[in-house]
Amino acid sequence: xxxxxxxxxxxxxxxxxxxxxxxxxxxxxxxxxxxxxxxxxxxxxxxxxxxxxxxxxxxxxxxxxxxxxxxxxxxxxxxxxxxxxxxxxxxxxxxxxxxxxxxxxxxxxxxxxxxxxxxxxxxxxxxxxxxxxxxxxxxxxxxxxxxxxxxxxxxxxxxxxxxxxxxxxxxxxxxxxxxxxxxxxxxxxxxxxxxxxxxxxxxxxxxxxxxxxxxxxxxxxxxxxxxxxxxxxxxxxxxxxxxxxxxxxxxxxxxxxxxxxxxxxxxxxxxxxxxxxxxxxxxxxxxxxxxxxxxxxxxxxxxxxxxxxxxxxxxxxxxxxxxxxxxxxxxxxxxxxxxxxxxxxxxxxxxxxxxxxxxxxxxxx
Amino acid sequence: xxxxxxxxxxxxxxxxxxxxxxxxxxxxxxxxxxxxxxxxxxxxxxxxxxxxxxxxxxxxxxxxxxxxxxxxxxxxxxxxxxxxxxxxxxxxxxxxxxxxxxxxxxxxxxxxxxxxxxxxxxxxxxxxxxxxxxxxxxxxxxxxxxxxxxxxxxxxxxxxxxxxxxxxxxxxxxxxxxxxxxxxxxxxxxxxxxxxxxxxxxxxxxxxxxxxxxxxxxxxxxxxxxxxxxxxxxxxxxxxxxxxxxxxxxxxxxxxxxxxxxxxxxxxxxxxxxxxxxxxxxxxxxxxxxxxxxxxxxxxxxxxxxxxx
Numbered sequence: 011x012x013x014x015x016x017x018x019x020x021x022x023x024x025x026x027x028x029x030x031x032x033x034x035x036x037x038x039x040x041x042x043x044x045x046x047x048x049x050x051x052x053x054x055x056x057x058x059x060x061x062x063x064x065x066x067x068x069x070x071x072x073x074x075x076x077x078x079x080x081x082x083x084x085x086x087x088x089x090x091x092x093x094x095x096x097x098x099x100x101x102x103x104x105x106x107x108x109x110x111x112x113x114x115x116x117x118x119x120x121x122x123x124x125x126x127x128x129x130x131x132x133x134x135x136x137x138x139x140x141x142x143x144x145x146x147x148x149x150x151x152x153x154x155x156x157x158x159x160x161x162x163x164x165x166x167x168x169x170x171x172x173x174x175x176x177x178x179x180x181x182x183x184x185x186x187x188x189x190x191x192x193x194x195x196x197x198x199x200x201x202x203x204x205x206x207x208x209x210x211x212x213x214x215x216x217x218x219x220x221x222x223x224x225x226x227x228x229x230x231x232x233x234x235x236x237x238x239x240x241x242x243x244x245x246x247x248x249x250x251x252x253x254x255x256x257x258x259x260x261x262x263x264x265x266x267x268x269x270x271x272x273x274x275x276x277x278x279x280x281x282x283x284x285x286x287x288x289x290x291x292x293x294x295x296x297x298x299x300x301x302x303x304x305x306x307x308x309x310x311x312x313x314x315x316x317x318x319x320x321x322x323x324x325x326x327x328x329x330x331x332x333x334x335x336x337x338x339x340x341x342x343x344x345x346x347x348x349x350x351x352x353x354x355x356x357x358x359x360x361x362x363x364x365x366x367x368x369x370x371x372x373x374x375x
Numbered sequence: 376x377x378x379x380x381x382x383x384x385x386x387x388x389x390x391x392x393x394x395x396x397x398x399x400x401x402x403x404x405x406x407x408x409x410x411x412x413x414x415x416x417x418x419x420x421x422x423x424x425x426x427x428x429x430x431x432x433x434x435x436x437x438x439x440x441x442x443x444x445x446x447x448x449x450x451x452x453x454x455x456x457x458x459x460x461x462x463x464x465x466x467x468x469x470x471x472x473x474x475x476x477x478x479x480x481x482x483x484x485x486x487x488x489x490x491x492x493x494x495x496x497x498x499x500x501x502x503x504x505x506x507x508x509x510x511x512x513x514x515x516x517x518x519x520x521x522x523x524x525x526x527x528x529x530x531x532x533x534x535x536x537x538x539x540x541x542x543x544x545x546x547x548x549x550x551x552x553x554x555x556x557x558x559x560x561x562x563x564x565x566x567x568x569x570x571x572x573x574x575x576x577x578x579x580x581x582x583x584x585x586x587x588x589x590x591x592x593x594x595x596x597x598x599x600x601x602x603x604x605x606x607x608x609x610x611x612x613x614x615x616x617x618x619x620x621x622x623x624x625x626x627x628x629x630x631x632x633x634x635x636x637x638x639x640x641x642x643x644x645x646x647x648x649x650x651x652x653x654x655x656x657x658x659x660x661x662x663x664x665x666x667x668x669x670x671x672x673x674x675x676x677x678x679x680x681x682x683x684x
Contacts, residue, residue, distance in 0.1 A: 168665035
């Protein structure tokens with residue numbers, strides 16, 4: 011199994027051979043570069059604010075410290091981290107296979123719809139059965155939605171970048187149809203579904219806060235997928251296909267099957283995130299249940315250099331940034347979209363600082 | 376129901392087709408140049424929305440439409456310069472950088488719009504239709520083809536110039552060579568990087584104009600996310616058009632038809648189709664187009680950074 015791990019470092023060829031490679035140095039590298047990238051992104055956010063007549067210092071003050079006020083605000087950050095970690099971790103697997111799944115947002119909605127359909131259906135079911143059932147429904151729906159793009163890629167060579175994005179729009183428009191039509195709560199004037207049955211709600215782990223078991227599931231799945239990617243032969247095949255599909259084919263690996271596997275894993279994680287949003291946070295389906303977690307998840311994976319364990323931390327960090335930008339909107343009327351700008355800057359600086367070193371010889375199309 | 380088959384309906388739909396295709400024509404012909412040189416710009420959506428916002432902001436502050444479109448083109452190219460710097464000079468992954476450009480474009484325009492414009496609720500004077508004397512009064516074709524605004528007419532010039540430049544000039548030949556066999560260009564003593572920068576700037580400049588069409592002609596103001604996926608659809612148009620400017624023009628018109636049908640059929644309550652089903656049409660057709668296209672003509676070096684050594 012040791013060779014597998016060595017092969018994983020071959021993914022990111024050492025740019026400067028001969029420099030120190032000890033454990034401490036690697037740990038320092040693994041933390042210092044992403045930290046520098048995030049600082050540069052925050053700095054550019056601060057400059058943007060200052061140029062437009064806001065208090066630039068606010069970015070650091072609020073985003074890094076202001077959001078940690080009490081137990082409630084910390085739990086709200088962790089609540090936001092759940093979908094970000096899940097989606098980011100799933101995308102690590104897809105990106106390692108050089109599958110550019112940009113459709114996590116749509117897969118999240120597919121999972122949310124499935125969780126809603128299941129979550130309102132079975133009266134009298136015990137929580138012990140109902141909660142896992144809702145989670146499985148979300149994951150399966152997300153995997154199936156992503157699987158469409160996978161099949162089109164494998165059988166028709168249709169670029170998954172474009173098809174997953176188109177499937178995003180189709181999922182969002184379908185949700186809008188469902189909450190105004192077939193799934194609409196007859197008792198409500200708003201376009202939203204009925205409330206999920208109580209037994210289908212995610213158990214809370216830190217009452218009175220809203221934090222639910224999703225955070226534990228997310229961390230556990232991150233660790234599991236790390237072991238899958240870097241410690242199992244199935245994960246090894248996924249990565250070889252990602253680095254060089256031709257070599258993988260010569261080595262007797264089934265390229266199509268690995269593409270399907272990796273895109274469906276990422277879809278399942280996004281679908282699970284959607285199920286958690288429905289069964290853990292909103293308890294009903296409506297049009298805008300996600301503020302763009304699916305797109306944010308891309309930045310989460312990239313900042314982690316497509317490492318699922320790293321994605322736990324980058325997901326947490328992006329949750330802090332999101333909470334911070336909400337707080338800044340409330341306290342200083344700074345438009346909350348600041349968070350997308352900072353995310354974009356994080357990706358650019360991640361590239362510039364060489365945090366993201368994964369490179370494939372596969373063509374993007 | 377009788378409305379649907381009437382000549383009037385067809386004429387309106389045909390006219391709307393060309394108009395709604397215009398942003399796609401600009402963006403996809405630009406992207407043909409970029410991809411022919413080997414650079415895949417996934418950030419097209421972000422570039423278009425920056426163009427849409429810059430054009431709108433420029434017209435609000437100067438009142439001049441030509442300045443608005445010029446500003447949109449320059450803003451698009453500015454974004455293109457960032458993209459080129461990262462993908463050509465730093466040789467970063469084109470998809471990763473493109474994803475960042477999309478986030479930045481959507482975020483930055485929404486941020487600036489909310490900071491400066493949202494409370495004003497102002498619209499701008501849009502590009503007016505120009506009747507072609509003699510032809511605009513023709514039955515049927517008059518309304519469809521000869522009562523458009525200048526930007527729509529200019530797509531004809533654009534496709535002509537694009538075809539000539541790409542296939543009949545030494546610049547075009549070299550540009551295509553850069554996407555097929557950059558080493559040859561390098562050995563011949565020309566800079567691969569310079570040609571790729573040029574191709575990206577052409578692509579993003581045109582995408583900026585395409586975006587501005589949405590705020591300065593199609594509607595009269597900026598709305599967050601106004602491009603609603605047109606940049607991504609343009610990417611699919613280029614594939615479906617098999618990297619040909621003329622093909623991009625024709626395929627864009629096809630997508631213009633889907634947009635036009637969507638609008639026209641929504642105005643037909645008698646049909647009783649949920650409006651969401653019509654809204655989906657361009658997105659579903661994009662997937663269908665990608666599935667139908669024959670493969671094998673992709674520029675060889677598409678998406679691959681060039682290393683001199």
